[in-house]
Amino acid sequence: MSDNLESFRxxxxxxxxxxxxSELQGIARNEETICWGxxxxxxxxxxxxxxxxxxxxxxLTCPRWPTxxxxxxxxxxxxxxxxxxxxxxxxxxxxxxxxxxMLGPALxxxxxxxxxxxxxxxxxxxxxxxxxxxxxxGAGSDLANVQTKAxxxxxxxxxxxxxxxxxxxxxxxxxxxxxxxxRDAPKHLGISFMLIDMxxxxxxxxxxxxxxxxxxxxxxxxxxxxxxxxxxxxGEQNRGWDVAKYLLTHEREMxxxxxxxxxxxxxLADMIGTMDADAxxxxxxxxxxxxxxxxxxxxxLTMERYRDMAEAGQGVGHASAMLKYYGxxxxxxxxxxxxxxxxxxxxxxxxxxAANWLRTKANSIEGGTSEVMLDIISKRVLDxxxx
Amino acid sequence: MDKLLDSDDEVMLRDxxxxxxxxxxxxxxFRANRDAGRPFDPGLWAEMARMGWAGVxxxxxxxxxxMGHRAAGILSEEMGKTLAATPFISSAxxxxxxxxxxxxxxxxxxxxxxxxxxxxxxEHVKHAPTRTALEARQTGNAFRLSGRKCFVADGSTANRxxxxxRTSGADGEDQGLTLFDIGADRAGLSRATANSIDARDFxxxxxxxxxxxxxxxxxxxxxxxxxxxxxxxxxxxxxxxELGGLSSGIAAITLGYLKERKQFDRTIGSFQALQHRAAHLxxxxxxxxxxxxxxxxxxxxxxxxxxxxxxLAKARASQTAKLAVxxxxxxxxxxxxxxxxxxxxxxxxxxxxxxxxxxxxxxxxIVAAARGV
Numbered sequence: 001m002s003d004n005l006e007s008f009r010x011x012x013x014x015x016x017x018x019x020x021x022s023e024l025q026g027i028a029r030n031e032e033t034i035c036w037g038x039x040x041x042x043x044x045x046x047x048x049x050x051x052x053x054x055x056x057x058x059x060l061t062c063p064r065w066p067t068x069x070x071x072x073x074x075x076x077x078x079x080x081x082x083x084x085x086x087x088x089x090x091x092x093x094x095x096x097x098x099x100x101x102m103l104g105p106a107l108x109x110x111x112x113x114x115x116x117x118x119x120x121x122x123x124x125x126x127x128x129x130x131x132x133x134x135x136x137x138g139a140g141s142d143l144a145n146v147q148t149k150a151x152x153x154x155x156x157x158x159x160x161x162x163x164x165x166x167x168x169x170x171x172x173x174x175x176x177x178x179x180x181x182x183r184d185a186p187k188h189l190g191i192s193f194m195l196i197d198m199x200x201x202x203x204x205x206x207x208x209x210x211x212x213x214x215x216x217x218x219x220x221x222x223x224x225x226x227x228x229x230x231x232x233x234x235g236e237q238n239r240g241w242d243v244a245k246y247l248l249t250h251e252r253e254m255x256x257x258x259x260x261x262x263x264x265x266x267x268l269a270d271m272i273g274t275m276d277a278d279a280x281x282x283x284x285x286x287x288x289x290x291x292x293x294x295x296x297x298x299x300x301l302t303m304e305r306y307r308d309m310a311e312a313g314q315g316v317g318h319a320s321a322m323l324k325y326y327g328x329x330x331x332x333x334x335x336x337x338x339x340x341x342x343x344x345x346x347x348x349x350x351x352x353x354a355a356n357w358l359r360t361k362a363n364s365i366e367g368g369t370s371e372v373m374l375d376i377i378s379k380r381v382l383d384x385x386x387x
Numbered sequence: 388m389d390k391l392l393d394s395d396d397e398v399m400l401r402d403x404x405x406x407x408x409x410x411x412x413x414x415x416x417f418r419a420n421r422d423a424g425r426p427f428d429p430g431l432w433a434e435m436a437r438m439g440w441a442g443v444x445x446x447x448x449x450x451x452x453x454m455g456h457r458a459a460g461i462l463s464e465e466m467g468k469t470l471a472a473t474p475f476i477s478s479a480x481x482x483x484x485x486x487x488x489x490x491x492x493x494x495x496x497x498x499x500x501x502x503x504x505x506x507x508x509x510e511h512v513k514h515a516p517t518r519t520a521l522e523a524r525q526t527g528n529a530f531r532l533s534g535r536k537c538f539v540a541d542g543s544t545a546n547r548x549x550x551x552x553r554t555s556g557a558d559g560e561d562q563g564l565t566l567f568d569i570g571a572d573r574a575g576l577s578r579a580t581a582n583s584i585d586a587r588d589f590x591x592x593x594x595x596x597x598x599x600x601x602x603x604x605x606x607x608x609x610x611x612x613x614x615x616x617x618x619x620x621x622x623x624x625x626x627x628x629e630l631g632g633l634s635s636g637i638a639a640i641t642l643g644y645l646k647e648r649k650q651f652d653r654t655i656g657s658f659q660a661l662q663h664r665a666a667h668l669x670x671x672x673x674x675x676x677x678x679x680x681x682x683x684x685x686x687x688x689x690x691x692x693x694x695x696x697x698x699l700a701k702a703r704a705s706q707t708a709k710l711a712v713x714x715x716x717x718x719x720x721x722x723x724x725x726x727x728x729x730x731x732x733x734x735x736x737x738x739x740x741x742x743x744x745x746x747x748x749x750x751x752x753i754v755a756a757a758r759g760v
Contacts, residue, residue, distance in 0.1 A: 267760075269759030269760055289755065290755035290760055293751075294703060294754050294755070295674070297678070297699050297754065297758070298675060298703045301680075301681045302674045312390070314392070322669065322673055325670055326670050371663070373666075374663040375659070375662070378665055384646065385656050385657045387654065
C-alpha cells in the first residue's frame with residue numbers, strides 16, 4: 001500500500017476519533033438510530049446532529065462524490081479505508097438516504113450541471129429526503145409497463161397516476177419517479193425519469209401494512225400534479241428507462257448483499273439464540289442449519305469475489321442478478337430455520353422472530369423477483385435464445 | 388489475504404492448461420481409455436510431469452515447480468472440465484504434501500512423474516481416518532502390517548503407497564495411528580482392482596504381514612494423523628476444484644445443447660422452464676467457484692487453519708457437481724442417458740469424486756461445527 005494511503009488512514013482515523021460523539025460509538029443500526037435527514041427531520045439526539053454536521057463539513061456523507069457538491073472527492077481506495085476505519089471505530093453512518101444510494105448516482109451520470117448543483121448539495125447535507133417511485137399496481141415485474149402519465153402542458157407537466165411500494169413516501173420531501181411522457185412510443189421508450197416535490201398540490205400518500213406488520217412502504221397518488229418543466233427530467237425525455245436500468249443494478253447489489261447477512265459475521269447460531277433441547281436434537285432442523293451455513297459462507301465469499309472483480313475492473317454486469325437471486329433465497333431459508341428452531345416461542349409477535357421471518361418473503365420479490373433474475377441470467381449471461 | 392481472482396500468472400497457467408488439455412486430453416481421450424480398460428494414459432502423465440504439473444507442490448530444490456495450492460486447484464479444475472484422468476491428486480497433491488513436511492528424497496521422483504503414489508486410508512464405505520483398524524505390529528524398529536484398505540484411488544497402478552495403520556489404541560481413536568511410505572511391491576501385499584463406475588483405478592489392498600521399518604514412517608509413530616492431515620486437506624481442495632471444473636464442463640456442454648436442439652419448432656433453450664434451470668445451475672456453480680478459490684487461497688496463506696475453508700469447498704463442490712450432472716442429463720433428454728453421449732461420464736465421475744476424501748455430510752459437519760451448529 002502506498003505511503004499516501006497509509007497517511008490517509010492515519011489522518012482519517014484521527015479525524016473520526018476527534019469528531020465522533022462518544023454516545024454514538026458502537027450504537028446499533030435500527031429504525032430509531034438511522035439518520036435519514038430531510039426538511040422535517042427530527043434528530044434522535046444532539047450527537048446525531050453533530051455527527052452529521054461534522055461529516056458533511058468534511059464531505060464524508062458521500063465520500064466519493066465531487067467536493068463541489070459537498071462530497072469528499074475520495075478515490076475508491078480511500079473510501080474503502082474510510083469505511084474500514086468507521087467500522088473499527090464503531091461509528092454509525094452519519095446519513096442514509098435514497099438520495100445517496102440512488103438519485104445521486106443517477107444525477108452524477110445523467111444529470112445536467114444545473115440539476116447536479118440544485119440537488120446534490122441538498123443530498124450530501126441531508127436537507128432533502130428522497131423516495132423512489134417506480135412500481136405501479138399494474139407494473140410489478142413488468143416494470144416498464146408504467147401507466148402514470150405526464151402530459152405536456154407547455155410550461156409544466158401534468159402528472160396523473162399511482163405508484164406503489166414507495167418506501168418512506170410519507171416522510172420524503174421529493175420523489176424520483178418513472179412517468180410515461182409518450183403514450184405512442186414502444187413500452188420502454190416513452191418513459192421519463194422525473195423529479196417531483198412531494199409538497200406539490202395533488203400528491204398524497206398512504207402507508208401499506210404488510211403481512212409482517214407496519215412497513216415503510218406507501219402508495220403514492222398523483223392527481224393533476226403540476227410539475228414545472230425546468231429541470232424536471234433526468235437524462236433525455238422518453239429515455240428514463242436507461243436511468244432506471246442503471247439504478248436497478250445498484251439496488252440489486254444492495255438487496256442481495258443484505259441477504260447474505262454475513263458481512264457482520266453473524267452466524268445462524270447467533271441469530272437463533274438459546275435453543276430448546278428438543279429443537280436442537282431434531283435431526284432435520286440440524287441438517288437444514290448445516291446446509292444453510294455451508295451455502296451462506298460460500299455466498300459471502302462470492303460477494304467478496306464479485307467485489308474483487310469489480311475493483312479489478314472486470315465488469316460483473318448482469319451477473320449481479322445472481323447475487324440478488326441467491327442472497328434473497330438464502331435469507332428466506334435462514335429465517336425458516338430460525339422459526340423452526342424457536343418452535344412455538346417464535347409464534348408470538350412479541351418474541352421478535354415472526355415479523356423478520358415474514359418480511360424476508362418480500363426479499364425475492366422487491367427489486368426484481370427471483371424469476372426475473374433468472375430471466376436476466378439466462379438471457380444476458382448465458383445468452384439463451386428468446387425463440 | 389489475496390484477492391479471490393486469478394493473478395496474472397494464474398491466468399497464464401489456466402490458459403496454458405486449457406490449451407494443453409483440449410489438445411491432448413479431450414473427452415474423446417477419456418472415452419478411449421475407458422474402452423481400453425486403461426485408468427489413465429502414462430504418456431499423458433509423463434507429458435504433464437515435463438510441464439511441471441507433477442511437481443506443482445514440490446519445492447524447487449527437489450526439481451518441483453512449487454506453484455502453490457491455488458495453482459494446483461487451477462490445474463485440477465481444468466482437468467475436471469475434460470475429465471482428464473491422471474494420478475495428479477494422489478501423487479502430485481496428497482503424497483507431495485505429506486512428504487514435503489518431512490523432506491523425503493522421493494519428492495524428486497514425484498515431480499519427475501516416476502513415483503506414482505496412492506493413499507491407502509479408508510477401511511469402510513465412508514471416509515473416516517480414525518476408523519483405522521489395519522494393524523502395524525511393532526517389534527523394535529520393525530513393523531508388520533496386516534489388514535485391509537478399500538477405495539484406494541490409483542491403488543492398482545501406484546508403485547508407492549502411503550498407508551495409515553494403527554500402532555496403538557483402538558479403532559475410532561485419533562491417537563495411535565502411524566503413516567507409512569512403502570513400495571507397492573512388498574511381499575504380503577495383494578491388490579484387487581475394483582470395477583469403478585468412473586473407469587478409473589480404485590483398488591482394495593490386502594496386507595498380510597507386510598514388513599516395514601522405522602525408515603518408512605512419515606512423521607511420528609502413533610501421531611500419523613498429524614503427518615497426514617495437511618496432505619488430506621490439499622487433496623480435498625484439489626478434488627473440490629476438479630468437481631468444480633467438472634460442473635462447469637457439463638454445464639457448458641448442456642448450454643451448447645440448449646442453444647442448438649430444436650423441439651416444437653423452437654430452440655429448447657428458449658423455454659423458460661429450461662432457462663431457469665440453467666440459470667439456477669449457473670448461480671450454484673458461481674457460488675461454489677468462490678469457495679474453491681478461497682480454499683486455495685487459505686491453503687497458500689495459512690495451511691494450518693485451512694480445514695474449514697477446504698471442507699466448505701469440498702461440500703459445495705460435491706453438491707454442485709451432483710446438481711450439474713443431473714441437470715445435464717435431464718436437459719439433454721434421452722440422448723443424455725446413452726453411453727454414446729458424454730454426459731454419463733460426468734455423472735459417474737461426480738459420484739466418485741463426491742464420495743472420495745469425505746462426502747457432503749462429512750465436510751458440511753466440519754463447516755457447521757465451526758459456525759456453532
